[in-house]
Amino acid sequence: MSEDLYDVAIIGCGPAGLQAAIHAASKKARVVVFGKPRKSSLYKAHVANYCCYEEPISGKEILEAGRKQAENFDAEFVEEDIIETKNENNLFSLVTESGASLTSRTLVLCMGVSRKKLGVKGEKRLVGRGVSYCVDCDANFFKGTDVAVVGNESAAVTGALTLLSYASTVQLICRKLMVIDTLHDRLRESQVKVVEDTWVKEVIGTDEVEGVLLKNGDTLNVKGVFVELGAKGALELAANLGVVFDAETFSSIETNKKQETNIPGLYAAGDIVGQPWQIAKAVGEGCVAGIEAAEYAKKLADS
């Protein structure tokens, strides 16, 4: 990743992001793609309904081939999560989990969909009473208290580090951490206490959170439980840019037929845009988003 300006930055390397990269890079745009192939919904799938592949094909193979194709057109890949997005002076700036930052003329959101809730006893009942799904939104309500964060990936680790500035103690509950080394090092050097090799069995409390019961039998006495599974998703990374969501459930991003969102230079494609959650739709939308983003970036560069 070099310092200067990209034409097209793509968050997500599933089929939508890969197809966007292939089309944008083949139009000679300078393209960078973020994300982890293993975290694509497709990685463990066996696909029998994708056009022109008569025999079932492994999702992993599709992803690997797509990446090579995009690299052949000179798209760059960075296997890191994005933890922050900003839109200033017609440019998008991004920060990765290792702390690196870059700017781009356009941004294509292809983060897919992922599970955000634990689904354990007590969780639903205590939402807003100590259970939170957004460190950035709610950290301020837990000043001087003991809190726990649950998750294995970048959102949990960066969330736990953020909470150190508010809470008096922070414990991170995880099965096994899956983050880039530099972020892991920052965690190790911090005051966060890592409770590894276990998971939450139940959130305890009557009117408010009093603690969490872990699968290993231990109980942690905490006032707050931040559920931060996976990487930051649409509500965290896109809503802050002012993107309009679907009016019924606020779970997918609204686009037009050019895959444009309401923000100039910002596109979205794939599962993040809504159902059906299928590869054929993801690559179709990725193709359109890649072409449109490359053309927009070129106009901006020429202006």
Next chain:
Amino acid sequence: MGTGVLDVDDNNFESEILKAEKPALVDFWAPWCGPCKAIGPAIQEMEEKYGDSIIFARCNVDDSPNTPAQYSIRAIPTLILFQDGKVVDQVVGAVPKTSLESLVQKVL
């Protein structure tokens, strides 16, 4: 058609919401909160629809910390429905619009 979403704070919460003649739906929010931004347009839309019979207001928890503390708010967005100075019901998070509709139906 209503008169727009009203901004309330720690100082005028009592007079504008608790002592109001109409029921009031208050959106506790903050500018840095993504889910709050996502539901913003839906609340404006509901204000246009129900603004004659319900006050739609929002309280920035960053500028007004006392009111959210009084209602034990620990996640945003939290939407609380008030009538005659008392809490009728509340929802937390960027819940689907159908949940917002069923919330306001409780005072219509």
